[in-house]
Amino acid sequence: EIVLTQSPGTLSLSPGERATLSCRASQSVSSSYLAWYQQKPGQAPRLLIYGASSRATGIPDRFSGSGSGTDFTLTISRLEPEDFAVYYCQQYGSSLPPYTFGQGTKLEIK
Amino acid sequence: EVQLVESGGGLVQPGGSLRLSCAASGFTFSSYEMNWVRQAPGKGLEWVSYISSSGSTIYYADSVKGRFTISRDNAKNSLYLQMNSLRAEDTAVYYCAGGYSYVRFDYWGQGTLVTVSS
Numbered sequence: 001e002i003v004l005t006q007s008p009g010t011l012s013l014s015p016g017e018r019a020t021l022s023c024r025a026s027q028s029v030s031s032s033y034l035a036w037y038q039q040k041p042g043q044a045p046r047l048l049i050y051g052a053s054s055r056a057t058g059i060p061d062r063f064s065g066s067g068s069g070t071d072f073t074l075t076i077s078r079l080e081p082e083d084f085a086v087y088y089c090q091q092y093g094s095s096l097p098p099y100t101f102g103q104g105t106k107l108e109i110k
Numbered sequence: 111e112v113q114l115v116e117s118g119g120g121l122v123q124p125g126g127s128l129r130l131s132c133a134a135s136g137f138t139f140s141s142y143e144m145n146w147v148r149q150a151p152g153k154g155l156e157w158v159s160y161i162s163s164s165g166s167t168i169y170y171a172d173s174v175k176g177r178f179t180i181s182r183d184n185a186k187n188s189l190y191l192q193m194n195s196l197r198a199e200d201t202a203v204y205y206c207a208g209g210y211s212y213v214r215f216d217y218w219g220q221g222t223l224v225t226v227s228s
Contacts, residue, residue, distance in 0.1 A: 035214040037155075044205055044218035045147075045155065056216070088155055092213040097171050099145070099157040 002027055002093050004102035012110040019076040021105045023089035028069050033092040036065055036074045039104075040085045048087075049074060076107075084109050112136040112217045114206050119222030126196050126226070132189040132206030132219055140164075140184035144208035145215060146191050148224075150201060158204070159191065162212070174200075196226045 003026040013019055023034070031052040037045040047056040049065035052072055062077040076083055089102040118130040130146070146158040159180040160169040168180055179192040189206050203223050209216030 033213045037215075039155075044220055045207075045215070046218070047209075047214060047216050050211075050214045050216075090155075090214070096169065097157060098160060098169055101155040101157065104154045 001095070001097060002029060002091055002100055004089050004091060004100055006087075006089060006102035006105045008105060009103075010106045010108060012108050013079055014110045015079050015081055017079050019074075019079055019083070019107055021074040021076075021087055021107070023067075023072040023074070023102050025070045025072070025091060029072075029091045029093065031068050034065075034067070034072050035090045037088045037090065038083075038085050039088065045088065079107075081109075083107065114208075114217055114219035116204065116206055116219045116222035119204065119224045121225045121227065122196055123228050124197060124226055127192070127194045128196065128224060130191040130193065130204055130206075130222060130224070134187045134189065137217075139187040142208045142210060143212040144182060144189045144206060146180060146189075147205045147207050147215070147218075148200075148202035149205070149221075150199075153202075156202075160212070161189070193224070196224075198226050200224060201226050 005024045007022045034052040036049040038048050039045040053065045064075045066073050086104045086106050088104050113135045115133045122128050145160045148156050148158050161180045177195045181190045203221040205218050205221045207215035207218045
């Protein structure tokens with residue numbers, strides 16, 4: 001099973017600042033199979049990034065993804081008030097279980 | 111507009127059963143790979159089960175294997191999760207989620223809460 005470890009657990013920043021969230025895999029993950037989701041309190045998760053770096057439909061360009069192998073990053077260039085939420089990375093792999101999520105990073109207002 | 115609407119959650123005693131449903135609309139359901147993902151109170155996301163667009167391929171998380179059964183009815187645009195031998199640790203919000211590609215979850219329902227308690 002591929003384990004995804006996200007860091008930091010909590011990130012405290014102010015609107016307008018840049019956020020950098022990390023997702024590290026226990027073994028190599030194909031970039032095509034790495035996604036990021038945003039979840040706000042009381043809401044379902046929303047797909048932000050797929051294929052490590054492609055934005056999903058309707059996602060603002062302040063969100064970007066990068067990385068390969070075992071290290072992936074979600075960057076939010078200039079934080080808006082609506083960006084404060086929990087972010088999860090997710091991978092698909094050929095071994096079972098096919099899907100795993102990271103434990104999440106909570107992005108909170110400083 | 112793509113919509114996924116879960117139903118069937120509720121309070122059930124340990125050892126009991128429950129059947130969740132997910133009604134899909136606004137897209138060609140028969141072309142989409144579908145999953146159930148759950149989230150225990152205050153915890154992160156946990157993938158539960160996958161079913162291919164045709165229903166021919168199914169996977170389960172080890173934590174539910176042998177107790178849960180995923181199925182779909184493409185004629186009714188519906189996804190199901192039969193949950194048997196429920197345990198306290200199955201308490202969670204259950205989301206149906208899916209997309210055109212099997213590698214990610216493009217669309218999510220609003221979730222249905224399952225509480226297993228005596």
